[in-house]
Amino acid sequence: MDKLLYIAASGASQDLLGTGLRANNLANAQTTGFRAQLEQARSMPAYGEGLPSRVFSMTESPSNNYESGPMIQTGRDLDVAIQGDGWFAVQDDNGQEAYSRDGNFKLGDDGILTDVHNRPVLGDNGPIFLPVPLDNLDIGMDGTLSMRQLGAPENVIEDVGRLKLVKPNYADMERGTDGLFRMEDGTIAPASAGVKVMSGMLEGSNVNAVDEMVNMISLQRHYELQVKMMKQADELDARGNQLLRIL
Numbered sequence: 001m002d003k004l005l006y007i008a009a010s011g012a013s014q015d016l017l018g019t020g021l022r023a024n025n026l027a028n029a030q031t032t033g034f035r036a037q038l039e040q041a042r043s044m045p046a047y048g049e050g051l052p053s054r055v056f057s058m059t060e061s062p063s064n065n066y067e068s069g070p071m072i073q074t075g076r077d078l079d080v081a082i083q084g085d086g087w088f089a090v091q092d093d094n095g096q097e098a099y100s101r102d103g104n105f106k107l108g109d110d111g112i113l114t115d116v117h118n119r120p121v122l123g124d125n126g127p128i129f130l131p132v133p134l135d136n137l138d139i140g141m142d143g144t145l146s147m148r149q150l151g152a153p154e155n156v157i158e159d160v161g162r163l164k165l166v167k168p169n170y171a172d173m174e175r176g177t178d179g180l181f182r183m184e185d186g187t188i189a190p191a192s193a194g195v196k197v198m199s200g201m202l203e204g205s206n207v208n209a210v211d212e213m214v215n216m217i218s219l220q221r222h223y224e225l226q227v228k229m230m231k232q233a234d235e236l237d238a239r240g241n242q243l244l245r246i247l
Contacts, residue, residue, distance in 0.1 A: 005233040006046075012226035014041055014059040019219045021059070026212040032116070033101030034205035036065040037175070039215070066170050069101075069206040071198070077137045078105040078113075081203040082165070086195030087181065089122040089164035090115055097122060097188050098180035099166060099173070101203055107132065123161045124191060130160055139163070139199040165195035 021039045028034040041059045071081055080103035082088070087099035104116045113121045113128040120127035128145070130137075136148040136157075143163030166189035174184045183189055 004236075005230055008226045008229035008233060012223055012230070015219050015223040015226060017059040019216055019223070022212050022216045022219065025207050026209060026216070029205050029207040029209045029212070031102075031205050032104050033069065033203050034179075034207060035101065035175075035181075036205070036207045036212075038063050038065060063170075064175060065206055067206050069204040072202045072204050073200060074202055075200045077139070077199065078107065079103060079202050080105065080139055080163070080197050080199055081201035083196045083198055086165050086167045086192065086197075087189075088115075089166055089189075089191075090180070091120040091122055091127060092176075092178065092180055093119070096182075098176065098178075098182050099168075099189065100180055103197070104202055107134075122164045124164055125161075128161045128163070139197065141196045141198070142193065143195070143197055163197070164191050165197065166190065167192035167195050 018039050018041060021037055025036045028036075039059060040062060044058045066085075068084065080088075082101060082103065087101060088103060089097055090100050092098040100115065102115055105113055105121055106116065107113055107130060109132070111130045111132045113130060115121060122128070123145075130145070130147065131149060134147045134149055138146045138157075140146065143165050144159055145161045145163070146157050146159050148157050168183060168189040172184050173181045175181055
């Protein structure tokens with residue numbers, strides 16, 4: 001009965017991991033620029049001293065859903081959405097370059113452009129600093145930031161920087177525990193002139209809430225079946241012990 005119990009227990013534990021992943025997707029259904037994680041389970045042989053006669057389930061996230069989310073018009077100067085493929089470059093908590101689709105930017109009192117989590121937004125030459133106070137900030141389709149300083153004539157517009165926009169292959173990227181994406185080999189992605197942005201817009205999450213709920217219900221029912229199988233294995237084991245006592 002130990003084989004039956006082992007298979008059922010490993011399956012139940014992996015169902016819990018899959019439920020957690022789906023729950024995380026569902027919790028980020030309203031997160032700007034969020035990319036849903038994909039989930040799958042596969043059987044893996046258990047190797048030991050003898051032949052691999054037993055298998056266990058392994059839940060994994062082989063990739064992410066890279067489809068674009070819905071575009072939401074906000075009219076705010078510092079809200080930017082990427083058209084099609086591409087990423088914004090930001091500086092993570094360790095000072096390293098990482099990539100995000102969240103274009104909900106803000107300007108601090110010190111003039112540093114940051115995302116909603118206070119991570120500096122990177123330009124072609126590092127973090128972007130804007131002279132404050134400023135007026136009439138404009139972000140072009142290529143990520144160029146133009147502005148008119150407060151009190152300056154209306155026709156005096158100057159470029160003050162450009163967002164670093166990258167477009168690496170999805171297969172070369174990985175998601176970190178902080179939700180940011182990075183190059184899998186630890187390198188820095190080069191800026192791409194082919195990435196275009198729209199000002200006054202935000203990209204919503206690409207999570208399909210209905211699909212995630214259906215998958216969560218399926219995983220929970222599968223978990224219940226695994227628990228029932230464990231109980232059945234325990235009952236069979238108890239009856240076997242009773243027969244041994246009789247003999």
